[in-house]
Amino acid sequence: MDEKIWEPVGKMTRFNLEGSEHASRVKNVIIQGFALVNLITVKHVEVSEYVSERSGLRIFFMHYESPIVNSYFIVPTRAESHEGLPHTLEHLIFLGSANYPERGTLDLLASRALAAGTNAWTDVDHTVYTISTAGLDGTLMMLPVYLDHLLRPTLTQEAFMTDVHRITPDGSNSGTVYSEMKDCEHDADNVTEFELNKLLYPGGSGYSMSFGGRLDALRETNVERVRDYHKRYYRLDNMSIAIGGHLNDAERVLKVIADAEEALIAAGVAAKAVKPAHYFGIRQWDDPVHYQPFIETVHKTVYFPSDDEELGQFTMAWRGPQWDAFQDIRALSILGLYLTHTPISPLEKELVYTKDPFGSGVGFVLDEYKETRFNITVMDVPCGEKMEQIAEKIGTVIKSVWEGTLDMERLHTIIRRERLTYFRSLETQPSNVLINGVVSYVVYGDKRKDLDEQIEGDDQMSRLLLKEESYWKGILEKYMIHAPWVGIRTVPSIEESNKIEREERELVQEQLKNADMELLKAQEELVTSIVSNKGGGVPKHVLDSFGVAAVENVQLPEWPYMRNFNSVGPDADGGRAMSGRVQLFNVHGHRAVEHYWPELTQQLDEVKINLQVNHVTSDFVRFIVLIPTMDLGLTHLEKQSLTLLTNLLFQSNLREGMGPKMSADEFIMELQEATSSYAATLGLSSSFGNVDAYSEILKISITCHVGYYERVFGILQRVLHDVQFTDEIVVAKIKSLMKSFQEKSRSAKANMRQALQAMRLKRESVRMSNGIAQQMEFLRTAEYGPITATLQSLYAKIFSQRNIVAHLTCNIVYMPKSWLSIWAQLPASGATGDNLRDMIGFKLATDVELSEQRAMYMSMASTDVAFFNHTIKAPLGFTHSEYAALSMLCEYLCMLESPLFRAIRGGGYAYDYMVSYLPSLGEMHLSLMQAVDVVEALRATRDVFGLIKDGSLPTEDDIISSRCSLVFNIVQCEETLSSYSYQTFQDAFRGVDSRFTMTSLNGIREVTPSDFRRLAETYLSQFLHFNDPSSTVAVVTNKSQADDIYKGLVEMGYNSLIRTSPKAMMKFASTGTLEEAETASDDEIDSHGDDSEGSVSNEIEEFEESDDEAIEDDAKDDEEEDDGASSEDAEEVDESEDEDSDIDDCGYFKP
Secondary structure, X not given: OOHHHHOOOOOEEEEXXXXXXXXXXXXOOEEOOEEEEEEEEXXXXXXXXXXXXXXXXXXXXXEOOOOEEEEEEEEEOOOOOOOOHHHHHHHHHOOOEOOOOOOOHHHHHHHHOOEEEEEEEEOOOEEEEEEEEEOXXXXXXXXXXXXXXXXXXXXXXXXXXXXXXEEOOOOOEEOHHHHHHHHHOOOHHHHHHHHHXXXXXXOOOHHHOOOOOOHHHHHHOOXXXXXXXXXXXXOHHHXXXXXXXXXXXXXXXXXXXXXXXHHHHHOOOOOOOOOHHHOOOOOOOOOXXXXXXXXXXXXXXXXXXXXXXXXXXXXXXXXXXXXXXXXHHHHHHHHHHHHHOOOOOHHHHHHXXXXXXXXXXXXXXXXXXXXXXXXXXXXXXXXXXXXXHHHHHHHHHHHHHHHOOOOHHHXXXXXXXXXXXXXXXXXXXXXXHHHHHHHHHHHHOOOOHHHHHHHOOHHHHHHXXXXXXXXXXXXXXXXXXXXXXXXXXXXXXXXXXXXHHHHHHHHHHHHHHHOOHHHHHHHHHHHHHHHOOOOOOOOHHHHHHHOOOOHHHOOOOOOOEEEOOOOOOOOOOOOEEOOOOOEEEOOOOOHHHHHHHXXXXXXXXXXXXXXXXXXXXXXXXXXXXXXXXXXXXXOHHHHHOHHHHHHHOOOOEEOOOOOOOEOHXXXXXXXXXXXXXXXXEEOOOOEOOEOOOOOOEEEEEEEEEHHHHHHHHHHHHHHHHOEEOOHHHHHHHHHHHHHHHHHHXXXXXXXXXXXXXXHHEXXXXXXXXXXHHHHHHHHHHHOOOOHHHXXXXXXXXXXXXXXXXXXXXXXXXXXXXXXXXXXXXXXXXXXXXXXXXXXXXXXXXXXXOOOOOOEEEEEEOOOOOEEEEEEEXXXXXXXXXXXXXXHHHHHHHHOOOOHHHHHHOXXXXXXXXXXXXXXXXXXXXXXXXXXXXXXXXXXXXXXXXXXXXXXXOOOHHHHHHHHHHHHHHXXXXXXXXHHHHHHHHHHHHHOOOXXXXXXXXXXXXXXXXXXXXXXXXXXXXXXXXXXXXXXXXXXXXXXXXXXXXXXHHHHOOOOOOEEOOHHHHHXXXXXXXXXXXXXXXXXXXXXXXXXXXXXXXXXXXXXXXXXXXXXXXXOOOOOOOOOOOOOOOOOOOOOHHHHOOOOOOOOOOOO
């Protein structure tokens, strides 16, 4: 690879106090009692570290351009038992403090600070609390409030009962934490992880403890234990604050923090003076007891509940280098990718892409603990012979790699690509990338240069490029070949299902036998009073004195872009008419490039296809090409083949045409060398097995460094013209996908979704054809049928048409000569219309067709919780007069500490819920998820809806809070320039003009309580009963409570519920015929309680590992529709699926 191309355009410099020639820049800089001790600049990002002389509190500023300011409060924590004290404390922190004792104050004030509430996650070695605000003003308002909650929380018994654990009068267990952990304790990943850490870190290590909490230990712990844990860990000298965004006034921020620090110390919070230059916080993990030697290979079989015993998973894990052996860690991560990444990797080739596969995908993960661990996991391994053989097979492959000749060219390609991927991530998700490095440094770092190694690490990559083959073989030998390892066979078990069900019944009986019933009833009455807010909410004077952050101070991006098509119609898009069809938007948004536009707009007018170009500051170019299939007359079989086709586009041979003939391996290598990401999907925001409302549009995404622009344009042309399918590759992919869909079919949430779609969509629509049910049926047939010819014919039919739409995001200053004119090579259909939707023949919701069957009820043995969805009809499209008001109503219902949040989460009835408006489908959804008491959750929901309907809610303060929270969600859609660019492109599919964001912001300012009452009468009232012919209900429960839940739902009016089984529901989704189940136990398909994609083996980035196993408490982000990266299981997933809010996944309108 050309080293000039490899080099990013931006600059990289690093300064710290330890030996840097630039150390003078940070020495003796003290602001508000905080000493500057570290300063690092990577491209457009600057990271600085300050330490308080008074207390040891550490502050990190992560400066980059964004309208969103993200704040992270970092506390290094360590579980000392299986009680999950770090996690339980995390939940209780939010429920009141010394200065703000009323429950819910923190999140209600956060809304007024232009935030969507607060959030947190707990991991094995730290707890992080977060808040993101639109603009800096809200962050400054919230800092003192948040710190008071963190360091002086109330930690009451009442909060413990609602949010951790309590026994209800019927003998069952409730509480938000308990609900959360009940949902995951028995799933395959959790069972594996728990056993893995016990074996890899022996002798009472903190790494072997359950930081989330085991159910039996959660039932035994108490609030006093939580209070004691808080005293020992939540201290100023054990806390750091990291703030990321547009931070042009560090002194202003430090002044606010210093004032808060002074007030806390005055109120009795302990503090001691430190010497900032030499202070690195409290070392929670330095005791060698936490990383005692692991000396002997161990094999273990563990079981997870399921009603089938076909597919499990296998994990092989090793202990790795010490945390600060940065080069070894990076080298191991590179080798992990070399072994597992893409179908040309040794393990994928031998285990997955073979005639008799061992699984559907292979993944590699490295966790940066004090002494690291890393593992290789094979998903969807057939139980029996394959499960018994797989450990030996993996060992044989790794040993053959070590003994043979390494492909140094491929190894170097991976290194270069990882470097580029990292720099791309700094542009598209800077906050996420940087905070991972900062957190790791805070927990384990003891030298200032450690922060540089964590955040930048470029020198490591440069050095690794110079290493000879012997170095890499030495790493393999040291850490894998001659090192002991743990092998975990994670096996599905019917007996485990029966055992858990039996133990749950016995537990309830035992608790009832030993309970003080009067005490339980009194507790439940108290909980009811708390969640119904009868004790009074946040005092009005607290809200008024806090104020509201100024929306006008939020700076929205206004970067220029041009397009040669209309979004709404002629002269209606809000752009400046230029040459011919071309419009230019935000012409003054970046004055440095104004002189480019006259010539570029003239060139764009000569491009025949529909094309939009966005200018941003970036070293990368993102290509998006959309190919509509609406008017091709696809058969049902061809529609079912689309998922397989998209999965094969980047993994197949290329025939001679737009370039030379290439094998699939050669093509994959070409992609690895020239791109930072690539993907092909159905729709614009689809996930595996859950295709979105835009499913009739095929999307191709490729991102590359600007230096590879012309080469990647050539690759794009080859994808559009030269793909050649072969039986061998097609059959291997079918087997891989089949295992993934089988795994997916065990998910309770996925079954609920499939049932919902089966009742609301045409059976032969693209969405239904590519859902779980029909895909399993199709793939079973395709494995033994002549499908390759069908795929080739379908490919020709789709890609021979000329009606494509393209979007280019780039820095026009860095682009090569004639970069735009080459698009004129692509022919166009000549279709005409007032706007893009008319030109490509796209309309929303053409696949909707309600079934006669409107309510389905299923039970699954391996899920310990329940999932419920009630869907009603709502306005279709983004220009409806009620769009703003409905969006704000949903925001009000879903925002943290709303009346509905307090009723459901506060009552401990369910861990998650959502009321969402889906304008692309013309639907509203009420979803209750991970519910331990779905009937009570539903009753509480109906009570709140009734209060809105009769005018008791919302208050004027509620309106202010929901309006501010929605402002944040709207602005967040444009958090980065990449996401802003994608938003402007999506305007054409929404059918809105370039002023849509401002129109939305203005629209929500006009919403009043009377609008809520009117909408409640029209829409929410439909959730109060089940008699509207356009509404549907889908329910999946655990087997042990199936009869009781069914009876409770029928008593609430859901008397048309048909009890069926997942297998029968899947048949209904395929054939339209539904068989009723005689009992609740007739389920042949079961769930791990998880929604992993199985074969989706996304690119492993060593820069983003720390949150993989974290327990993240975000009721708002875990949407019932958001289930994964993309509908393909290619090893590449375009970052647009993560970085760019797609059309319906953008905060103020839910997917």
